[in-house]
Amino acid sequence: MLALLTAGVALRRLRVLDRRLARTGGGAAEGAGTSGERLDAVETEVARLRDEVAGALRHVAVVRYDAFGDMGGRMSFSAAFLDDAGDGVVVSSIHARGESRTYGKAVVGGDSDVVLTPEERQALDAARSGRAD
Template sequence: MNNSFFTSIGLGNIDFGIVALVLAAVILILLILTIVNMCSISKLKKKYNKFMQGKNAKSLESEIIGLFDDNKFIKNAVEKNKKDIKILYHKFESTFQKIGIIKYDAFNQMGGKLSFCLALLDENNNGFILNSVHSTEGCYSYTKSIEKGECKISLGEEELKALNMAMGITQ
């Protein structure tokens, strides 16, 4: 079937049925796109309504100002916490953190390893060594001061082992 309109625009050889099918396909695609668009608009409206629920422009402004105030408070709290952590770190720098203990028999007659050397050091390897010697006559305790991992008085074998253990030096 030739249509004079198609002939006048130079498309006289095209079948009207094909044109109708193409137009129907285009209409179907447009209908699908419209439905998809409506669904996305509906979701957006729901989100908007949830966001604006019970609020007007003034209350929304106060909400935003409140959030900024909360943000400032949190920033100040974080800065205070950083300062407090530095103070605590400085305080803990001088506390005993490293421990080394060696049990030994001071005299072979005793048995049971009742004597011991205890080294207590801070972060800078300052502290003391406590040497407790048990014998049949009693128990005697001695201390030696440690500065920067060294003692001004000569150390016995067990004392040196306890000091090295506290400083993390393996032998």
């Protein structure tokens, strides 16, 4: 009688474990396949995100300066925004007493086809190297 009761309890526990296993992705062979598929999906997503991040304008540097001798406070600036390939833009804002002008110059492969000012070149070099001068 005790053996029959023990067998019944063991059978009930086995059914509970079997249901839990089914909810988590199946048996050992199925679970390994599912885990492998999940790992492949994660690796694909990581590769896609790496490509996306490489194209982001994440290398940034700003150089502030006085554009005119009679002005103080270093109100003018040049800022470089680049991706991992060195593509992006250099933006300069020249501040004078009566006005401010803003310029943008495209950068491809770490250089511009338009002549850069020394301050723009400094911002570009600082963004590419990752450190301010």
